[in-house]
Amino acid sequence: MPHTLDKDYNKIAEFCESVLIFENAKLPDEYYYSSLPLCVIDSIFSIGVRYEGVKNTVNRFCSYFNLNKERSGTGTPEISEQFSIELYLSSFESLGLETFVNEVFKNKQRTSPTNGILKAEAVYLFCKVLNKYEVNYFQDVKKIYGNEEFENEIRAIPGQKSGISLVYFYMLAGDDQWIKPDRMIVRFLEKALQRKVQIDEAQSLLEETTKILVKKYSNITPRLLDYQIWNFERSSSN
Structure with a gap:
C-alpha cells in the first residue's frame, strides 16, 4: 500500500510540474x-x-x-x-x-x-x-x-x-499546511492520477506532494500549491 501511495505522490508532482508555474508563485491578496x-x-x-x-x-x-x-x-x-x-x-x-x-x-x-x-x-x-x-x-x-x-x-x-x-x-487565517478540498482540487487530482479521488484524500495527497516539490521549489507549501491548482482549474474551465 505505501508503495502505491508513493507512486501517487510522484504522479501528482510530475503533473503539477507539467501544468503549473512555481517560480515566483505567491498567494493573492485575500490571504492577507x-x-x-x-x-x-x-x-x-x-x-x-x-x-x-x-x-x-x-x-x-x-x-x-x-x-x-x-x-x-x-x-x-x-x-x-x-x-x-x-x-x-x-x-x-x-x-x-x-x-x-x-x-x-x-x-x-x-x-x-x-x-x-x-x-x-x-x-x-x-x-x-x-x-x-x-x-x-x-x-x-x-x-x-x-x-x-x-x-x-x-x-x-x-x-x-x-x-x-x-x-x-x-x-x-494563515495556516500554510491546510488546503481547501473542493471540486476544483479533486478534479485536478483525478486528472493527475487518472482515477476517482475522494475529498477526504485531498489533504494528505497534496501534503505529501508538497514534500516532493519543495526540494526543487523552496517557496511551495500545501496552501500555495492548493491556490496554484485552484487558479489553474479556474482558468481551464473559463
Missing part, C-alpha cells in the same frame, strides 16, 4: 486580510459560487464599516489594527440580520438551495463559535488548531457539515 471576520465571510460565501461575487461581498462589508481589506504587509497585523470577532458580533447584533443581508453584504445567498440558512447568518454563527473559544484576532487562531470540540461546533452550523469552509478559514 486585515481582520479575522473577513476570513470567515470569505470562507462561508465562497462555497458553490464564482469567486468574483465573494470579493464584492467582502468589499461591501469593508466599505460599510470603513475598513482596510488587506493588511499593510505580509506579517500578522497588530491587534490594534484589527476589527475583532467580538466587534463583528456586536455590530451584527446591533444592526440585525436583515440589515446585514440587505445593506452590509447586499447578498441573499443561502448555504444550500434546499432549506439552507442565509450565508450572512452562517457567518454570524461561525463568529459566535470563534468568540466562545476566545478567538478574536489572528494571534488567537492557534488556540483552535486541532481542537475537535471547536470543529464539531462549526460543523454543526447548518450548511457546514462538510468542513470545507472551516478548512478554508484556517487557510485564510
Whole structure:
C-alpha cells in the first residue's frame, strides 16, 4: 500500500510540474486580510459560487464599516489594527440580520438551495463559535488548531457539515499546511492520477506532494500549491 501511495505522490508532482508555474508563485491578496471576520465571510460565501461575487461581498462589508481589506504587509497585523470577532458580533447584533443581508453584504445567498440558512447568518454563527473559544484576532487562531470540540461546533452550523469552509478559514487565517478540498482540487487530482479521488484524500495527497516539490521549489507549501491548482482549474474551465 505505501508503495502505491508513493507512486501517487510522484504522479501528482510530475503533473503539477507539467501544468503549473512555481517560480515566483505567491498567494493573492485575500490571504492577507486585515481582520479575522473577513476570513470567515470569505470562507462561508465562497462555497458553490464564482469567486468574483465573494470579493464584492467582502468589499461591501469593508466599505460599510470603513475598513482596510488587506493588511499593510505580509506579517500578522497588530491587534490594534484589527476589527475583532467580538466587534463583528456586536455590530451584527446591533444592526440585525436583515440589515446585514440587505445593506452590509447586499447578498441573499443561502448555504444550500434546499432549506439552507442565509450565508450572512452562517457567518454570524461561525463568529459566535470563534468568540466562545476566545478567538478574536489572528494571534488567537492557534488556540483552535486541532481542537475537535471547536470543529464539531462549526460543523454543526447548518450548511457546514462538510468542513470545507472551516478548512478554508484556517487557510485564510494563515495556516500554510491546510488546503481547501473542493471540486476544483479533486478534479485536478483525478486528472493527475487518472482515477476517482475522494475529498477526504485531498489533504494528505497534496501534503505529501508538497514534500516532493519543495526540494526543487523552496517557496511551495500545501496552501500555495492548493491556490496554484485552484487558479489553474479556474482558468481551464473559463
